Amino acid sequence: MPTVIGREVGPIGYGLMGFTWRPEPTPLDQAIAALKTAVESGMTLWNGGEFYGTPEWNSMTLLRHYFTKYPEDADKVTLIIKGGADLKTHKLDGSPEGIRRSLDNIINQLGGTKKLDLFSCTRRDHNTPLEVTFGVIQKEYIDTGKLGAIALSEVNAQTIHEAAKLAKIGTVEVELSMFSPDILTNGVAAACAEHDIPITAYSPIGRGMLSGRFKDVSEVQSFGFIATFPRFQKAAFEHNLQLVNHVEALAKEKGCTPAQLAIAWVHSQGKRPGRPTIIPIPGATTAERVKENSQLIELTEDEVKKIDTVVESFEVAGARYPPSVPTNT
Known part of the structure; x- marks a missing residue:
């Protein structure tokens, strides 16, 4: 079983x-049923965000x-929450004041029901040195028992190397899928392997597209902000459906669903020489x-x-995020 900060996870x-x-x-009720099924199915590394929703309804309140x-499940789950940004403007804030607020x-929103195992800034704030941000986290939260460890999110290889010199990094959250294999060649996976840091791979199903759920660009509109992403604009979407068709054909050969094939491919990348442990973290809102x-x-x-040959x-077609969203910080 893989481990994150010494804790076994699925x-x-x-x-x-x-x-x-x-x-x-x-x-x-639906969300709680899905979360319970995740625990029972061994999916025990959970990843949320302070900004995932409103102040009243977000990852922590859920x-x-x-x-x-289910208080008995608290010790079974290893929880990562991202923060470090202004909740109104979404401006990155790794300052001591910003980190304390976050x-x-x-x-406080977890309300003592679950210890925060790992915390990461959603992106690196280049206006604040890492040693300043990490210093507050270490001294005021880890050393006092409020937090388990520091994680990183959407970072480049240089930041991983720099961070690993300053603190013990529990995991690095980056995007990895057949649509977004970039970390395998841009030094991110290699940096994590060098420092023995497991990767938490988000969007392994390409934000749902590799499951085959979207066959027309109009079907994306109900999924909020991803409808603005370059890859989900009409021309790019129609081009990218070709990869979806390949995945569906390969899944049929394997006798599994396209989503299962996409997740399996991401997981398999962590078994290659020179790679760190890679833990896919697909999202799902139903128990099924x-x-x-x-x-x-x-x-x-x-x-x-x-x-691999297909990928x-x-x-x-299209970038991972709109130009307004910083990536690989």
Whole structure:
């Protein structure tokens, strides 16, 4: 079993964004049922965000409901929450004041139902030196028992190397999927391997697209902000459907769902020489989808190579994020 900050977690984790950061948040009963299924299925590395939703309904308020109902699950789950940004403007803020505000808010909203195991800034704030940000986190939160460890989110290889000299980094959250294999070649995966840092791989199903759920660009509109992403604009979307078709054909050959194949490919990348442990964290808002995603499909070396060939030969249309969103900080 993989470990994060010395805690055993399942080979597949769980992304919480979809519950609360969308035009129509998931009903509470449905969300709690999905979270319970994740625990029962071994998906025990959970990843949320302070800004995933509103001040009244977000990752922490949802989790407070869950762990109030199932307090016995608190020690089974390893929880990562991102923060370090102004909740109104979304401007990055790694200053001591900004970090205190963010961490205090996260911890207070959890209400003592679950210890915060890992905290990361959503992006690196280059206006504040890492040693300043980490110093506040270490002295005021880790050393006092309020927090388990520091994590990183959406960073480049240089930041990973710099951060690893300053603190023990519990995990690095970066995007990895057949649509976004960049970290495998841009030094990020190599840096994590060098410092023995596991990768928490978000959007392993390409924000749902690799599951085959979207066949027309109009179907993306109900999923909030991703409808503004370059890859989900009409021309790019129609081009990218070609990769979806490849995935569906490969999944049919394997006898699994396209989502399971996409997750399995991401997981398999952590088994290659020179790679760190890679834990996919797909999101799902129903118990049924959680069960599907939790079934880790083992790929043979030949199957991985076949998928690699498809991924390497396909040129994805559109950037991962709109220009207004910083990446690889």
